Amino acid sequence: MKVVNWFTPAIALARVAWLRTVLYLFVILDMHAFVRDTRLKGEHTGLYQPLFLARLFDLPRPSVTNTTILYVVLIVACLVGATNWFPRIAGWVVAPAFTWWVLIGMSDGKVDHDHLALVVALWVLPTVKPQQKGWRAYGDQSRSEAAGWAVRCVQLSVIATYFLSAVAKLRSAGWVVTWPGSAVLTWAIVRRPHPVGEWLLNHPWMLHVMQWVGFIGELLSPVVLWLKGRWQLLAALFFIGFHVANTAILLIHFLPTVVCWLAFAPLERIVPWFQRRSRSAGDAGQAEDQAEDGGKAKEQAGA
Amino acid sequence: MAVVTTGGAGDVRLGRAGKGLRVLVALVGIGLLVNGSVRATDDVWPFGPMSQYAMSVPDDAAITYTRVSALTDAGTTVDVPLNIEGAGVARAEIEARIGEIVKDPSLLQQVADGWAKKHPDKPKYVRLELIRDTTQLVEGRVEGPPKSEVLATWQVRR
Known part of the structure; x- marks a missing residue:
């Protein structure tokens, strides 16, 4: 039973409300900045190579008409979902629509691996039934196991992205550890030259240190799921630093994964924090109340 | 439920x-x-392996980099910007389809079409070449400038 409950911790509905707003708005950004060639693929279908899911569900070939409809539907549904009004209806539209959007975007022979957590998040968010609508949802402290399951799924997908990257590195070498000592970063920099990288080419040992740190970090990433409080924060900062380094060296940002780290953050504390601040601005003598609220919020933070 | x-x-x-x-x-x-x-x-996808940059590159690898070079109607030779804003096709898409393009160079036509559509006021592409640059590693370090090889040539249709 303990194992089963691990998948469904009770977490405040407010965290899901914040995730809805941030992630649905992020999808709109994503459609313009990252997976942004889907509509273009409706115009030029020459290189279209449907992926397994597109074949399984017999999805139509991208065309100007269907990619334009998909675009409009996604924008509208994301804007609605982000307000926390009718978030479940909007969410059940966004999940399949964005999955199809990304599926088309990656149906040209190249698949990126930064969208797992975001796509999983979009499928699990609508399973959570809110108790408050609109802006009130951001402060809803009622804890729900359904919310906990959704948050846990996003956390698992974030961590899977790292851990499975280490698995892929082992697999490609025939299940031996050769990747960290190989010339993979040199290879990457030669193919995408830029000033930081070209300076590093002269110091291959530094690239090897980075490869070892990255590989060990990825391999140990599942530990983050059981860390609490500031240790979990430190781990999150390590991985965000890892992405900053990747962005500097490889020009690969992984923002769709990075934004999903918010599933680990105690976002439900934002509203109480602001309330306390405005209260203590008016009345400095509420120390007892604050201590009590703080303790309550801390209990959930590790979940 | x-x-x-x-x-x-x-x-x-x-x-x-x-x-x-x-x-x-x-x-x-x-x-x-x-x-x-x-x-x-x-x-x-999304259940596939996280294989971006997952391969072990040996210390004596030959690193290849594929690009498309264009002769324009202004008589200049330029590297085609392989991205959405440039020719509407990403470099990775070209690299993933090298074999097919070598067999059927007409696939390069859409690179010219994409460029002409996005940049109607710029010189048009007349001939496209798919070129592979090879950089040699020796003991993990870059050795000399890259060597270039033309893999496919396509005379652009109007």
């Missing part, structure tokens, strides 16, 4: 069925991901 009851602490608890189904979905998802990483390919 979700039989919801309110627990003693005011928490919204899941019913037996709702919880069981959720845990099952999570376990199946983990199973699909592990399966993908251990034996599948990118084809099964």
Whole structure:
């Protein structure tokens, strides 16, 4: 039973409300900045190579008409979902629509691996039934196991992205550890030259240190799921630093994964924090109340 | 699906069925991901292996880089910007399809079409060449400038 409950911790509905707003708005950004060639693929279908899911569900070939409809539907549904009004209806539209959007975007022979957590998040968010609508949802402290399951799924997908990257590195070498000592970063920099990288080419040992740190970090990433409080924060900062380094060296940002780290953050504390601040601005003598609220919020933070 | 009851602490608890189904979905998802990483390919996205930059590159590797070079109607030779804003096709898409383009260079036509459509006021592409640059590594270090080889040539149709 303990194992089963691990998948469904009770977490405040407010965290899901914040995730809805941030992630649905992020999808709109994503459609313009990252997976942004889907509509273009409706115009030029020459290189279209449907992926397994597109074949399984017999999805139509991208065309100007269907990619334009998909675009409009996604924008509208994301804007609605982000307000926390009718978030479940909007969410059940966004999940399949964005999955199809990304599926088309990656149906040209190249698949990126930064969208797992975001796509999983979009499928699990609508399973959570809110108790408050609109802006009130951001402060809803009622804890729900359904919310906990959704948050846990996003956390698992974030961590899977790292851990499975280490698995892929082992697999490609025939299940031996050769990747960290190989010339993979040199290879990457030669193919995408830029000033930081070209300076590093002269110091291959530094690239090897980075490869070892990255590989060990990825391999140990599942530990983050059981860390609490500031240790979990430190781990999150390590991985965000890892992405900053990747962005500097490889020009690969992984923002769709990075934004999903918010599933680990105690976002439900934002509203109480602001309330306390405005209260203590008016009345400095509420120390007892604050201590009590703080303790309550801390209990959930590790979940 | 979700039989919801309110627990003693005011928490919204899941019913037996709702919880069981959720845990099952999570376990199946983990199973699909592990399966993908251990034996599948990118084809099964999002359950495929996280294989970006996952290969071990040997210290004596020949690093290849593919680009498209264009002769324009202004008589200049330029490297085609392989991105959405340039010719509407990403470099990775070209690299993933090299074999097909070599067999059927007419696939390069859409590079010219994409460029002409996005940049109607710029010189048009007259001839496209798919070129592979090869950089040699010796003991993990770059040795000399890259060597270039033309893989396919396409005379652009108007």
